[in-house]
Amino acid sequence: MTRAEILRGAAARLRAAGIEEPLREARMLLAEAAGFDRATLTLRLEEPPAPEEAERFEAWVSAREARRPMAQILGRREFYGRAFRVTSDTLDPRPDSEALIEAALEALRRRGLAAPRILDLGLGTGCLLLTLLAELPGARGRGIEASPAALEVARSNAAALGLEGRADLRSGDWLTGVEGPFDLVVSNPPYIREEERPELAPEVARHEPAMALFGGADGLEAYRRILADLARVLAPGGAAAFEHGHEQRAALTALAEAHGFALEEARDDAAGRPRVLIFRRQGEKTSEMTENAPF
Numbered sequence: 001m002t003r004a005e006i007l008r009g010a011a012a013r014l015r016a017a018g019i020e021e022p023l024r025e026a027r028m029l030l031a032e033a034a035g036f037d038r039a040t041l042t043l044r045l046e047e048p049p050a051p052e053e054a055e056r057f058e059a060w061v062s063a064r065e066a067r068r069p070m071a072q073i074l075g076r077r078e079f080y081g082r083a084f085r086v087t088s089d090t091l092d093p094r095p096d097s098e099a100l101i102e103a104a105l106e107a108l109r110r111r112g113l114a115a116p117r118i119l120d121l122g123l124g125t126g127c128l129l130l131t132l133l134a135e136l137p138g139a140r141g142r143g144i145e146a147s148p149a150a151l152e153v154a155r156s157n158a159a160a161l162g163l164e165g166r167a168d169l170r171s172g173d174w175l176t177g178v179e180g181p182f183d184l185v186v187s188n189p190p191y192i193r194e195e196e197r198p199e200l201a202p203e204v205a206r207h208e209p210a211m212a213l214f215g216g217a218d219g220l221e222a223y224r225r226i227l228a229d230l231a232r233v234l235a236p237g238g239a240a241a242f243e244h245g246h247e248q249r250a251a252l253t254a255l256a257e258a259h260g261f262a263l264e265e266a267r268d269d270a271a272g273r274p275r276v277l278i279f280r281r282q283g284e285k286t287s288e289m290t291e292n293a294p295f
C-alpha cells in the first residue's frame, strides 16, 4: 500500500469517529510518523511507508479514533509561538489563553517595571509563566502546581526554553506556603462546572486531567481559594490576571470585589468571548507602583 492509500483509509476512520477535519489530521500524523514536513509528504505520497512508520501511524490513528487529543499524540502544542511538551497529565494549552498573555503583558507595561516578579498558580505545561518569562527577559517567576506529573512537564518545558534559571517551579496547593511579594499573579485555574461534564468533547472529558478542568459546583472554587489569600502575596500596586469561563465574568468580578480587589481590565478571547479579568487592590492606582525589589 502507498502512503496515499493508508492516508485515505485513516481519514475515513477518523471521519467515522466524529473528527471534524479527518484528512488534515491524518496528514499531520503521517508526516510526523514519517519524519517529513508537509511538503515532503505530498511529494512522497505514492511511495509505500517504512514498516516502523506504518506501525507508528496505525497506533496514532487508533489513539485519535479513541479521541485522544492531537497534542497528546504529537506530544506538543504551540502556544504564543513556542512549542510546549504536553502529556495526559497536563491541560492542552488553549489558544483562548493567549488573551491572558496579552492582557498580562499590557498590565506589566502600564506599571513600567523592568524586572517584574511573576507568580503562576496551576502551571500545567507552564505555558503561561514560561511565555511571560520568554517575552520579558528581565522578569523572574515562581510557579505552583499540585500535580507532580504536570510539574515535571512544566520543568522540562522551562529547560527546553532555556528559562530554568528564571523560573522557580514548585509543588503546592494554590497559595499555601507561598511567600510574596509578586508584581503579577496569573492563573488559569480549573473553572468548569461539575454539571457541564456530560457536555464536554470526548478529547477533554476522557483524556484531560480532571483536576485541570473542574472547579466545583459553580466552577468558582479555585478562585475563592486564591482570592482569599491573594492580598498577602501581591506587591503594592500589583495585578492579578485570571482566565475564566465565558459566563463567569460577573460572578468572578463580584467575588474579587468582595475580597478587596477592583477590576482593572476585562478582555475577550480571539473568538470574542469574555475570557480574562485583571484586578488590583481597591484604592490603588497603577501609577502608585513602588520600586522593584530584587526577587
Ligand SMILES: C[S@@+](CC[C@H](N)C(=O)[O-])C[C@H]1O[C@@H](n2cnc3c(N)ncnc32)[C@H](O)[C@@H]1O
Residues within 6 Å of the ligand: 090, 091, 092, 093, 094, 097, 121, 122, 123, 124, 125, 126, 127, 128, 144, 145, 146, 147, 150, 172, 173, 174, 188, 189, 190, 191, 211, 212, 213
Ligand atoms: C486549567 S489548568 C491550567 C494549566 C496551564 N496554566 C494552562 O493555562 O494551560 C489548571 C492547573 O491547575 C492545577 N491545579 C489544580 N488544583 C490545584 C491546586 N490546588 N494547587 C495548584 N495547582 C492546582 C491543575 O493540575 C492544572 O495543571
